[in-house]
Amino acid sequence: MAGRRKHVVVVGGGFGGLAAVGRLAAEPVDVTLVDRRNYHLFQPLLYQVATAGLSPADIAAPIRSIVNRNPRVRVLLDEMTGVVPGANRIALATDATLDFDYLVIATGAQHSYFGKDHWAAHAPGVKTIDDATRVRRSILVAMERAETNRQENVARREAFLTFVVVGGGPTGVEIAGAVAELTRQTVAMDFRFITPKCVRIILVQSADRLLPGFPEDLSQSAKQALESLGVQVRLSQRVTDIDAAGVTIGEERIETTTVIWAAGVQASGAGAWLGAATDGAGRVVVGSDLSTPDRPEVFVIGDTACVTDAAGRAVPGIAPAAKQQGHYVAEVIAARLGGRPSPPPFRYRHQGSLATIGRQRAVADFGWLRLRGFPAWLLWSTAHLFFLVGFRNRIVVGANWLWNYLTFDHGARLITGADLPAAVSPMM
């Protein structure tokens, strides 16, 4: 096989996959990047699309335009469906197959409803652009309906103006804060018959504090910041049922038309594809070089992998961890290609934890430094602008943020994708 360039297949154009491709571009290999979407999504800001602060294109960049400088990288719009047994070959949704010498699986995670899959229809999460525009639509339609239902049915109006967020991790905290600002400010400025006092936002968290990954004092700061925005924070409570008309929290029934899910994730199907051992969240348990035990030429990274690093720590499912893993497996593959010894086992460098609460506050934990309030928010927005892929997106998002900040405007307040809601009731 001398002379044939090796072929690395990377599945998934998220943070992990792109980092792997970027590092491999320096090596004499052919790379094929497979993704079922044609764009890379800056997922940490997706909640701002769901709350009408940003447009989808502000936080997404076409994968082809990210990798187009390297002629050895090919992009394939397709979806992985499995590994062909006994061969170095993956199966794709289009019935095509793809041979590889090395395979990097970076296919991320999706929502998990803890076995209650029927909740998904009533409680969308915020993992994809289509998720986010669905949530945006739900919030905006609910306010319109509340406005037109002002006279005849108080209970119905209250249901429209009740927004429930399930899950008190960073995603749930960020969504709850953004929903509070969107609804209260919009209602105050643009509506005639409903007032900010009518709006109720409830954040349900099963643990006894928000942001369990943060130090306790920052959890407390986050709770206070949310409460000052008018969010009702319910700790140590669990959602026991969700249907089209509302949610049940413990024994308490709450009528609402908008429930947003931020509670659980489940890794994509890599465990089943590989017949590999997985943890409770479906993540493939990988070795110290992030390869799978049975197939050393197959690597799993990011939210799809269960990784305990060289220091014995569980690696969290966040963007910086995925990037580090992508870069690391590319180093491992490069070493093997060059006949060099493998790099030392993967070691995760934690750069800090950040969560924002609305337009002015955030909490940040760097171990040696903890920030809260406005300084943390400034840091959060600078960091996110810096990491946004593509300079164009950076200026557009920057302009949008500055504008929102100065005016309280939520410019992307569009109800798209379907006809008029059927149940709007008479106004006069």
Next chain:
Amino acid sequence: MAGRRKHVVVVGGGFGGLAAVGRLAAEPVDVTLVDRRNYHLFQPLLYQVATAGLSPADIAAPIRSIVNRNPRVRVLLDEMTGVVPGANRIALATDATLDFDYLVIATGAQHSYFGKDHWAAHAPGVKTIDDATRVRRSILVAMERAETNRQENVARREAFLTFVVVGGGPTGVEIAGAVAELTRQTVAMDFRFITPKCVRIILVQSADRLLPGFPEDLSQSAKQALESLGVQVRLSQRVTDIDAAGVTIGEERIETTTVIWAAGVQASGAGAWLGAATDGAGRVVVGSDLSTPDRPEVFVIGDTACVTDAAGRAVPGIAPAAKQQGHYVAEVIAARLGGRPSPPPFRYRHQGSLATIGRQRAVADFGWLRLRGFPAWLLWSTAHLFFLVGFRNRIVVGANWLWNYLTFDHGARLITGADLPAAVSPMM
């Protein structure tokens, strides 16, 4: 009824409806603005959403935020379905009704397929945001499929890379130019196996020149500009059939997966609602004060009205005409409310005709001045930026345009709204 404020209902939040509402805000009347969408759309730039140059939110502004300064203006998200016979009352899609003293119908127009409604499924037009994202998706998916079909089936690849625009008016000319730039530049920069030479864009026009509303020399300039972008312009030719696999132009069959309709419009249903006389395009024939002959308290404006103005000219279906009519009917209503004589019959002031061709050229006709090429383009972009509703949109669109101009980037190149296309074929 002394003391009760009169109620004006304006149906449609387009250019005409918003102009009427804006002028009526100065009068002691209650105004209700009904629209089935929650946003005003800057339709002249919609083709840029269809060709990935702008995001939907760049050219749309929530209606509530446009009119929120005036407490006597209410906004209702609903859809008009008719007029209740014998009463000053309209029926709405939600089974509600709305009483009025004066009614302004400004519900616009939709595509007309000249009786071939089954063509609609294969040849979307560009009238709504959902239309535009559908066209964008079709173009982007076609390029992806062409890239993966490079080896096995040449005819199939050619069909993916053939884009047919039907209609040689301003909309068709602008779409054809933008499709040419999007596809050729993107293919050159981001794809490996297809080249700009593989791309074919065909503009079909039934008349013997493009832009029949413009002077002949500008029609010729537009044709040359399109041809220099690689568009095949076919004059005096008609589309005789459209199906999922292609179009027939006269007797010639052309295989294509992307057909964009810019050929005909049909007014919304106002004629049927009012039992009023209409012209061939379904527009209600109104009197010299834009009211309907049988109901002087009902006005029809914009693309829904067939207006011959005081100078005997047919008023064109463009944004400036709709704005002037909206302002005019508000004056008429204000005069009647104040017991003053009606203003003189409506007179349309033509401010000029503009059409852009790609990123660098346009044609402009002001009667006393004709421009073409880059000077016309500069004028076109300045005028459009100036008229965009909402300062925020203006800066974002300005930043996007400048960026696109400098980099050839089409940042909104996202395939959203559905899963992976099923028919992508194997790559290797």
